[in-house]
Amino acid sequence: MKRFLILLVLLLLTVGLMAIEFDGAAIMKMAINLNTKINDSGRVIPDTIEIPGTDRSVSMEEALYLIAKWMAIYGANGEKIGQLPESVPYIEVKAPQKQLQGEIGGMINWPDIYEVSKQITAKLEADPLIPSQVEFLLNGESMAVMTPDILLYVLTRSVNWVNDNGSMPNYASLREVSGPSNWPPVEKATSEVIEKIPGSEGEIRAVWAWSTDFISYGVDRAVNELKEAGFTDVFLLVKGTAGQVSWPSAIAYEKISDTTILEKTVAACREVGLRIHAWFVVNQDQAYLKRFPESKMWGVPIEEGADPQKAGSTVDFVQDTRYREYLIDLMKEVILLYDVDGIHLDYIRYPTGAWGWGPYNIGRAWLEGLDVDFLMETAKETWSSVGDNKKFIDLYRQFIYFDINRWVEMRMDDIRAFVEEIKAGIESVKPEIIYSASLMPEGGDIDAASNGFAMVHYGQRYADFGELCDIVIPMTYHLDFGEKANWVADVATGTRDVMKSDTKVVMGIQAYDLSPAELQKAIYYARGAGADGIMFFRFGTLFGNENLKNAMLEALK
Template sequence: AELARDAARRAAVAGYRARESRPVEGRGLWVRPIETSPEQIRASLDRIDAAGFNMVFLETVWGGYTIYPSPVAERAGMPAQRPEMRGFDPLKVWVAEAHARGIELHAWTHTFFVGVESGGGPVLTAHPEWAAVEREDVGKAGPQPSRMEPGYYWMDAAVPAVRAHVLATFEEILRGYDVDGLHLDYIRYPVSLPYGADFSYSAYSRQTFAAEHGVDPYTLTPESPQWPTWNAWREKQVTTFVDQVRTMQERVAGDRQLSAAVFADPTDGLAKKFQNWGAWVDAGTLDFLTGMSFGTSAGSVGHDTAVMRERVGDVPLYTATYGPLRGSSPDLMLDQVQAVNDANSDGAALFAYNQLNARQQEALREGTFRTPATVPHADYRAAARSGAAALRETLRQATA
C-alpha cells in the first residue's frame, strides 16, 4: 500500500512537471494574517516562498481594525489595532520578511466594508452616522447589515467623513511602511439589486442628492425619469474616491502600485455595485487589476479572463481563482491557472493562503510555479528581457 501511494504521488509530480512554468508572470496570494509573532510570520512566508508565489496581498485593514498600531484609528475613537496583535507590529515584519525573500507585499484593504461584527464593529460603533443605509432599513435605529450580502456592514461611500478617514488610513500605510502597493478591495457599494435592497439612503446621501437634483432619491423607483441620475450619482461616489486615492498615492508614494480587486464582468459590477472599473482603467487610475473569477472550472475562469482582457487592454491583469478556498483538487487548480494564462492574463492570484493545503502547495511548487518568475508590472524592461531570454533558451533546446 505504501509503495502504491508513493508511486501515485510520483506520477502526480511527473504530471505537474510537464506543465508550463512561465518566466514572466504575477503569482499572487491573498493572506489573512493570523500570526501573532515574528517567528510565525517567517514560517508562513517560508511556505509561501516555497510554493513559488511572488506577490502577497496582505489583509491589512479588515473587520474595522488595522493589523498595525494606527494613530488614525485612535484619533477616530476606534481601537488602534486588532486586539490579538497588540504588542508588536505585524505589518513591519511581513514587509521586511517578504522583501528578504524577493516577494512583493501589497497592503490589502477593505475600503467601505467594515465587517460582520454585530452593530458594525468598531467603526460603526464609534460612528453610526457613517453607516450605509439600505432602502428597506430607512427609519430603523442604528446601523443595519445588508440583505443581499447577509451580515455585512458597510460605510456610505458618499459621506465626507468616511472618505476622509479611509483616505487618512491609506496614507498612514503608505507613509509608514515600505509596502509595494495599496490593494483596494470592497471598493464599491453593497449589492444593490433588487430594488428595495439597494444602497445608500443615509441622511447625507439623500440630502446631498436632493440639493443637487431637486428630488429625494428615496421617493424614486426604477421607473422614475431620474433613476438613471441616481445610479450615476452613486457610481460617481466610488469613482471619485478612487481618483482621490490615486492623487494621494502619487503625492505620498509615487513609486508604489495602486491596484484593486474587481468583479470580472464590468457590466455586472456597475449595475449591481456601482463599481465602474472600466472607467478607472480608461483614466489610468490603477497600475494593475485583480479580476475575481468565482468559476469552478477551467473554462469559466478562462472565459472571465478573456472578457476582462478585452476591456483592460494593456493594463496588467491578474485573474483571481479560488481553488484553495474551494478545496479544489491540485489538477483542477493548475488547470485554472493554465486557463488564465491561455486567455492572456499576466498571471494568476489565488484565494487564499489560509486554505492552501499541502497537496495544492506541492502542485504549484512542482508544476506551474516551479521556476522563478519576474512580476510584469514591477519592471517592464526587466520582464521583457526575462521573457526574451527564456524564449531563446526554449528555441535553442528545441533545435539542438
Template structure:
C-alpha cells in the first residue's frame, strides 16, 4: 500500500474542524504483528495508561492470530495441541485477563479481536493437524499469499471448522469479563477458494448433482457461498447472546462491494439481520476524496442509522509511515460526516513506527482528543427500523 503525503497546511485543517464530540468511539487495535506491546505485562500496562491519558476509550487486543490463541485456551489445546501461542513473552501469564482488568480499571472497553478468522499460516500446527479443514482453488492449490506470508484458509462450510471458531469465541465470552468480541475481513473466504471435495459435494447435494461453476465469480456461486458464511455469522451471534446477552458483536470489514466479491462477506446483509451491533469500517485510503466517497456509500449510511458505525483509519504499517496530517484530516472528516468514531490500525504506528517524531504525533493525538468521551451505545443509534 503506497502512502501518499498530503500537502494541506495543518493549521487550516484544525481551523475547519468540528467541535470535539463528548460521545465518540476512540479505539486502537493491539496486535502481535510488528509489535511487542502484548508480550510484556509492564509494556502492556504502560500502553493502556498512555492510551487513557490520550482519552482513548476502547482497545481491540488480538486473541487469535498466526494459528494460535494469545490467551490460555482449552479449545486450542484440543484442536491445535497447544493452549497458547509459544512466543516467550506470553508464557506464564494471561494477556487477555491483564487487558480486561487493567482496561476496565481505566474505564476503557475491551473487545477481543479474532484477527485471523478463518485464515491460518500454511505450516501451522492447526493446518498440519487438520488437513481436511483446508479449502482450495479449482486447480487444487491451497496457498494464498498475504504479502510474503503463505496462508491457507479453513473451510467455513465445514461443520467442524464452524464449531472450532464458535467454540473459540464462546470460550472467550464465557471466561472473561469482556465488553464485546470483534471479527474482521478474515471472517470470510477469498472468492477463488471453495473447490475442496467437501464443499463441492455440499453444492452438488443442493444443486441436483451439478458441480460448482468453473468461474469463481459466477453470481450464483458467489451468493451460495456468501449465504453459507452468513449462516456461520448467525451461529456466532446466537452463541454469544446465549452466553452473555450484553456482549457486543463488533465487525471490522472492508467496504461492502470489495468484501462481498473478494471475501464472500456480505456484512451489509449481516447488519440488516441484526448480527452486527458495531461496525468499524476499514478505510485505509490515502486519497481524501476517495476516503469521503467510501464514507458516503448507501449501505454505510443505512448502517449508520441503525448501529454505531466507526471508521478504521490507518495510522501506519512497518516501513510505511502515514503522516499525522493525513490522520487528522480523516478524523475530522469522520466527525463531519456524523460517524460514531474512529479506531486506529495499529497501536505501534500511533507514535513509534513513523517517520515523524513520537512526541509530535502524541501532541497531535492530544489535540484530536482534548477531553474524555464516552463510547456510543447501540441504544443511542437504534432507530427501530431494522
C-alpha cells in the first residue's frame, strides 16, 4: 500500500508538471525582454530569463521552446496578423549537445518563421533535446539550416516586432549571436577563407559620423586616427531627423548643444588633408514641423473610413516650397561659413509607397487625368492594416495600368526635381562643390523585382542621381536587409550599369551588428565589383568596437 501511494504521488507530480502553462502575454513579454538583453549585451544570449508576472526563471533551452510555441500558436491561422496566444504550455527541454554552423546572412520570411516554429516545437515535444541544427527555408527559395542560438534570436526579434506593429515582420535576417554559457560553441564545418582584395589606386575611403560620435571620441583624435587608417573623406551629420544643426546658424530653428563641432571637424580635416562633407537629412525635420505642422506628409489611411495618416518627422517637401528654400539656405550657410568640400544628401526620397498621398499630390494626379480613386483603393489594399504590402508593387512591375506607373513616375520626377533644385542652389555658392547622395540599395539591385520595389517606395531613380551627383552611395547594409555579403557586389554592378562614367560609385558598408569577418567580406565584395570606394556606417560603431576596427584596419592595409 505504501509503495502504491508513493507511485501515485509521483504520477500526480509528473502529470502536474506536464500540465504547466504560462500566460501568453507573459511569454510575449519574456521574449521582448530577452531580445533587449541580447541587443544590449552585444548579441550575447544570457543563461536564464525571468517570466514576467511569475517567480519563475527559465533556461534558454526552455525559453526557445516557449517562444517557438508562442509563435506557432500565434501563426496557426497562417496570416501575417495572427492570434495572440492566451496560454503557452511548458515542457522540460535539454540544451543542445552541439551546434553545427549553418547560415549567417540571408533571411527567413514571415510564413517560414511560422513553419520553423511549428517544426521545432513538434520535434521537442517528441524528443526534448534541442538539435544541433534547425532546417528552414532561406530567402523563401531553398532549404537551409541555422543554429539554435540564431533561431532564438530570430524568434525574439519577431515577437518584439509583433508587439510594436501588431503583425509579423516581412522577414528576419540571420545574424550571428553568442549562445548561453551552458550551450556548446558553434562548430564550423570548414574554416572560411576570405579572399582579400586590395583597394585600387585612388579608392575613396569614407565614413559617416554623427556629431555625438566625434564629441564623445574627440574630434582631433577621431580625424587623426581616420587619416592614419588611410581614410580620404569624412561625412559629418550637420542636420539630422530632429532638424537640429551643428553650427551657430543664423537661420536654423534649432541647434545641438555643442555648435562648435562642425567648425572643429573642418579645421581638423584641413590639418591632415581629409575632405569634409556636410551631411544633411533631407525629408525629415522635426524642428521645422513644430513651427509648420501643416507641412507634415500625408499617408494612406490605416483603417477603412479613417483619416489619412500624418507623419511625425517627414515633411511634405513636394508641396512645401518654403521648406525646400529653408533647407537650401542652410546648405548655403554651411558652405559660406566653412567652405566644406561637399554636400551630402540623405533621406532624399519618399519614406515608403504608403506616404505622399496628400491633397497636392492627389490633385496633380487628377489634373493629369489619372483615376485617383483607383490609385487610393489600390494603395489601401497594399498599405492599410489589412493590406498585403504587395499589390501596388506587383501592378507597377506588370506595367498593365498606366495610372499606377504614371503615379510612380511622378514621384520619381519629384525626387529628381528636388535634387536638381538643391544642386543649383549650392553650386551658385560654390560651383566645384562635391555633390553626393546616399540611396536605398534596392534601386541598384540587379534583381528587377527589387528595383521595382524601390521605385514604388522611394522614387529614387538611380540614373537621375548618376546624372546629377558626383558620388552615389547605395546603403548596402547587407545583414540589415537580410542579404549575404555578395549582395554588395550585385548592387555595385547594378549601380555602375546606370551611372555616367565619371560618377563615383561608393558602397555603403554596414559597420554595426555584424562580425569582423562579415565586415571584411562586404569590403572585398565591393572592391571585387569595381566600386570606386567604400563608406562605413558609422564612425561610432566602427571605432567603438575594437574587433571591428581591427578587421577594418586589416582590410585597408
